[in-house]
Amino acid sequence: MTSVTLRAMTEADMPAVLRLEQATFPSDAWTEGMLRGELADQPRTRHYIVAETDGEIIGYAGLAAAGDQADVQTIAVRARWRRSGVGRAMMRELIAEAVRRGAGAVFLEVRADNPPARAMYEHFGFQPIGVRRGYYDDGTDAVMMMRTLQADVEGAYG
Template sequence: MSPAEGRRLSAATLRQMTEADLPAVLAIERSTFPLDAWSEGMLRGELADQPRTRHYVVAVAGDEIVGYAGLAAAADQADVQTIAVLAGHQRSGIGSAMLTELLAEAARRGVTAVFLEVRADNPPAQAMYERFGFERIGLRRDYYDDGTDAIMMMRSLNGQGDDRNG
């Protein structure tokens, strides 16, 4: 198990995501991404590849799952698949902690470049990724189901567990 197991945050603890977490994760997915939420089958498929090519964590506050995040890694590249935090827990450091964990996992796997797409209409998420050293590398027009563009971003890892958070 990765260092995410039992890591305490100011408001939550990170641990590896399991199938038992799917009902809570699906509720967060639907409330956070109402127009293009992943289906239960898609999330089950992601978990089926854990730990081979996937790494998913949940953030737990008290007895409630308040966020989740996932990474897909193959060879020397990885993609941040998703990061979501319940609205009432946003801006509390949970998203940053989960991204830190995903980047640490990428480094453990020998990844040298991490990619992601972020909604062009989500400046807070863009700012968080930029604080973590992600740079804009392109634009995918009409990427999301509602026609919103995606900003493509990339961060190089230096191979030394680089997990700075700002």
């Protein structure tokens, strides 16, 4: 397998990330302004990363963290790279960052009609805690999930 590198997302990554965002979430993609707003809060309350191979961005993910709580803001992997471990590598990094920032729990929302994503989150110990009806622009429900963190247990995150 080709080597994949994770690194901090920068403004220079914006065009590639926006293309991936629109391809991955066609009905409710974030706008350029939304993504720039997230990056503007990095590293204060945000941690955004990209996954790349041979200079090509094949995934990105973001975490918001404040106080003792962290939220996975987004995670996307280019279609041909799904189920290759890229998403899991990015999720490990987001959870590790939440631990570094002292969060006691990580939250996220996932589309109710996305079983592969839910399975990945469950692999990392996320449990469903509720449903947000009609949360996404196309009316799809969001399943809210949470994982409690044990900052003192090295490697306990997948």
